[in-house]
Amino acid sequence: MTSPESREPQPPASRRIAQALRSAIESGELRAGAKLPSERALAEQYGTARNTAREAVRLLSEQGLVKAEHGRGVFVREPQRLFRFGSDRYSLKNRESGLTPFRLEAKKQGKTARIDVVSIANEVPPADVAERLGVPGDVASVVHRENHYYADEEPVQIVSTYLRWSEAEGTLLTQPKTGPNGIYGRLEDLGHVMTTIRDEITARMPSPHETAVLGLSPGVPVLEVLHTSFDQDGEAFEVSRYVHRADVTGLKYDLPVQ
Amino acid sequence: MTSPESREPQPPASRRIAQALRSAIESGELRAGAKLPSERALAEQYGTARNTAREAVRLLSEQGLVKAEHGRGVFVREPQRLFRFGSDRYSLKNRESGLTPFRLEAKKQGKTARIDVVSIANEVPPADVAERLGVPGDVASVVHRENHYYADEEPVQIVSTYLRWSEAEGTLLTQPKTGPNGIYGRLEDLGHVMTTIRDEITARMPSPHETAVLGLSPGVPVLEVLHTSFDQDGEAFEVSRYVHRADVTGLKYDLPVQ
DNA sequence: AAGTGGTCTAGACCACACT
């Protein structure tokens, strides 16, 4: 070696640009909603090709820090106030309001709620659902209800509810309008009183379909909740999969210890 | 117009390549762990420049479907078995085992657990912590303990625990070894019996620091749990922030209804 | 040495938003 320790290996130009922009955002120099310099301007400023500046912006976008808008520019993402789904959403006392938990939360935030019934069908259940509901995973043993939830016309979550076909067939559970107190009311008619629930939570990047339905921009993950309701006999009688957009959604669980 | 409706606007080449690969993965043609064709091979196969094929791979990587390994190739990501953190992790009965919940779960999965105490310091709390702990957010009102958790030497989660400095000062709570039953044992000595807890859950993309500590590959989000412990008087006495890597971690909550 | 992904250049044209 001619020069034993001449210099540290520098990070690539794209990362250095990204780091500079990140610092500007974190220091408040670039506030939420502010427009970043254009890719061409960044390229000139740092003496690189446009693609390199573009890569820097992509890194920030991947980290969920900024959002590119075609034809307009790249903007610092606004910190979103969260749509909170609390563990009390399963509480029976919410029944009295006559509103579903989602409508209640939307009202609390001064937003209008809309729920689309996308489909209701007799289907073969996904493996994880079949396992939890205790039904065969290779025949059409469930009714699958898919709903989309909107707040102020913004899509917030995708919900798939699965019920035993043997119980639901021929009842209001296979109809769009399920009657008083919704599906839980009808399930009580069938002798299932919700006694305990289990929520299994994961996070992941959305599928292209979820990206489209939820209108997600790159760098926004989803929260997936696989929910199981157990009745007074400890039997699972309903399984739902909630897919929330993580940029505007949070979950909250209050529980006693021991 | 010469040809009124000659053809549909095709999706860009990069998306078409990505979709073809996605289909191959979902159909099982490309199994978990399988190696994708090299970027140069894909480019030739589809008659595009290498950058275009590369963009296709990037799209899949962003969706968490594949993982690029420098010098080796791009591989279909293995479905990870989850490290499950259940709501019983706060249960007092776990005390009897003498193991912390993390060690218990690791043992259950036949993995070796390691917990690094990264730092213990008297600090100014983050705003969300100050709010929940009921302490001033502009002075060094808390002790902050940062731990890193490993399973089989793989980093799994980053935990920051915050306690009131006024209570912790001069006690074992500011020491790496906190004595029997850990910090909760010492907090009981101070008269705080954990009675209820609240977990607030969000998902987001990791910061560069978290990416480095957790060894995350692109397209893997993190689960953030802001945990608050309340004592017999309903007073918050401990707040912790758990940052889990979402590719190997899940949460599970069992709770009674009403 | 050969093959792979990682970064970069210096252009080009297209699609979209704004005025």
Place this chain on the structure above:
DNA sequence: GTGTGGTCTAGACCACTTC
């Protein structure tokens, strides 16, 4: 029309892995 991001080309060199 002008400026913006979105996509693409046809190269190049570097860093890492494998043989």
